[in-house]
Amino acid sequence: MELRQLVREIHWIEWQLRSFEDKYGLLSRDFYEAMESGQLSEFDDGESPQFTDFLEWHGLYKVWLSRQRTYRDLLRRQSLPVQLRHAAAAA
Numbered sequence: 395m396e397l398r399q400l401v402r403e404i405h406w407i408e409w410q411l412r413s414f415e416d417k418y419g420l421l422s423r424d425f426y427e428a429m430e431s432g433q434l435s436e437f438d439d440g441e442s443p444q445f446t447d448f449l450e451w452h453g454l455y456k457v458w459l460s461r462q463r464t465y466r467d468l469l470r471r472q473s474l475p476v477q478l479r480h481a482a483a484a485a
Contacts, residue, residue, distance in 0.1 A: 397477050398484065400465050407458045414451040418444075426455045 411422045418425070428434050429452050437444050469477070 396484075397465070397468055397480075400461060400468065404458065404461050404465065407454055407461065410454050411451070411458065414447065414454075417447070422451065422455050422458075425451060 414425070415421055425434075425448075429448065434448065436442070437448050439445070
């Protein structure tokens with residue numbers, strides 16, 4: 395995956411995450427940790443109004459974490475100056 399495309403995806407996911415953060419007044423990292431630790435199990439019944447939002451929010455954050463790892467891996471494999479020259483040439 396190209397670094398530029400990856401950054402665009404990360405920004406799009408962050409935009410989606412911000413909408414949930416604004417709606418529920420909680421940062422995604424804290425929400426994710428609460429979901430992973432079972433603190434929000436009362437919303438797992440499928441009947442609470444937040445159920446669908448929480449599933450989507452949790453999934454988006456997992457994708458964001460994955461994209462962040464991929465971004466870091468790409469930077470480790472290819473030097474930053476090389477990445478910047480490649481991006482400049484593609485622009």
